[in-house]
Amino acid sequence: MANRAYNFNAGPAALPLDVLQKVQGQFVEFENSGMSLMEMSHRGAIYEKVHFETESLLRELLSIPEGYKVLFLQGGASTQFAMIPMNLLRPGATASFVATGSWATKAIQEAKLFGETAIAASSESDSYKRIPSIGELNYAPDSAYLHITSNETIEGTQWSEFPDTGNVPLIGDMSSDILCRPIDVSKFAVIYAGAQKNLGPSGVTIVIIREELVAKPSTTVPTMLRYDTHAKNDSLYNTPPTFAIYMMGEVLKWIKSNGGAAGMEAINREKAALLYDTIDGSNGFYKGFAELGSRSLMNVTFTMQSKELEAQFIKESEAQGFVGLKGHRSVGGLRASIYNAVPLESVRALADFMRDFQNRNAQ
Numbered sequence: 001m002a003n004r005a006y007n008f009n010a011g012p013a014a015l016p017l018d019v020l021q022k023v024q025g026q027f028v029e030f031e032n033s034g035m036s037l038m039e040m041s042h043r044g045a046i047y048e049k050v051h052f053e054t055e056s057l058l059r060e061l062l063s064i065p066e067g068y069k070v071l072f073l074q075g076g077a078s079t080q081f082a083m084i085p086m087n088l089l090r091p092g093a094t095a096s097f098v099a100t101g102s103w104a105t106k107a108i109q110e111a112k113l114f115g116e117t118a119i120a121a122s123s124e125s126d127s128y129k130r131i132p133s134i135g136e137l138n139y140a141p142d143s144a145y146l147h148i149t150s151n152e153t154i155e156g157t158q159w160s161e162f163p164d165t166g167n168v169p170l171i172g173d174m175s176s177d178i179l180c181r182p183i184d185v186s187k188f189a190v191i192y193a194g195a196q197k198n199l200g201p202s203g204v205t206i207v208i209i210r211e212e213l214v215a216k217p218s219t220t221v222p223t224m225l226r227y228d229t230h231a232k233n234d235s236l237y238n239t240p241p242t243f244a245i246y247m248m249g250e251v252l253k254w255i256k257s258n259g260g261a262a263g264m265e266a267i268n269r270e271k272a273a274l275l276y277d278t279i280d281g282s283n284g285f286y287k288g289f290a291e292l293g294s295r296s297l298m299n300v301t302f303t304m305q306s307k308e309l310e311a312q313f314i315k316e317s318e319a320q321g322f323v324g325l326k327g328h329r330s331v332g333g334l335r336a337s338i339y340n341a342v343p344l345e346s347v348r349a350l351a352d353f354m355r356d357f358q359n360r361n362a363q
């Protein structure tokens with residue numbers, strides 16, 4: 001396809017071209033059924049096969065151990081900010097959080113609607129330019145859970161290792177870095193992620209949850225907001241977002257054929273290095289926002305000497321086919337989101353553009 005943009009959108013974000021084309025080919029008629037997958041019952045054999053195949057691919061690619069439920073929910077990761085305390089924060093208990101940036105803050109604010117919260121560590125005084133070290137974490141051993149945000153999409157910071165929290169359930173919002181690298185799922189009690197950054201289109205949110213946490217009753221929680229409702233019914237209690245789940249399955253097949261989580265990590269490191277090396281080699285023309293040890297593989301955030309120069313960068317980059325490079329309004333500057341499906345060629349083109357722009361504009 002000749003005129004495909006260099007897509008650095010933060011989410012929804014780039015999808016693999018191979019997947020888009022395959023889905024297009026299957027869209028009007030799915031597997032000789034005389035109809036689109038979008039037109040058939042979620043209780044029928046054809047959809048059920050897609051549904052369970054997607055779940056098993058996710059289990060395989062993330063190496064999810066026995067004892068976890070995998071749920072496909074709606075409402076985005078933002079609904080999980082509420083569902084988690086609704087289901088897992090008992091009266092009198094405290095939920096602990098690591099305050100790493102914009103998304104962690106939203107999770108904390110929502111949990112406050114349901115119970116007590118505490119901050120185990122915060123990098124707010126450093127403008128959220130870094131992820132606190134594991135040694136800085138300080139939370140009560142009877143915390144209901146410890147919540148972390150594995151990748152702060154807006155600030156461009158990412159945890160490089162995860163704490164061992166013992167008896168305190170560890171909960172991870174992995175919306176913007178799920179499957180960007182292998183992780184040890186067994187460290188977590190709950191992992192959740194909206195699909196639209198690294199796994200597929202918007203409309204489905206995955207929740208990976210330890211079975212014993214599902215089993216605990218939570219009688220005042222509305223049926224649709226209870227984990228046990230969805231766990232007991234294999235995410236088919238009500239109509240699931242069939243198209244989003246189907247497409248996520250196709251993205252997972254693409255990830256598998258490209259080396260799985262380890263394959264993604266290798267290419268993601270190569271992509272991230274292209275941009276960070278360009279920033280670091282620019283003699284201060286570009287300044288990385290995140291501290292070195294906290295840099296994200298997924299969202300590369302940087303600033304320039306002036307707002308005017310940043311605006312000019314955006315304008316010129318757009319004219320050359322680059323999309324989505326403006327930083328989030330809360331942080332400013334620039335951001336290149338380089339999720340799994342962003343091709344290496346797009347990142348090479350951006351690094352070239354950055355060097356060229358510097359050559360033309362540095363004093």
Ligand SMILES: *Cc1c(COP(=O)(O)O)cnc(C)c1O
Nearest residue numbers: 076077078103153173175176194
């Ligand atoms: C995008 C994002 C969210 C919000 O996701 P929605 O699906 O839009 O609710 C939450 N957390 C992180 C880390 C994100 O990147």
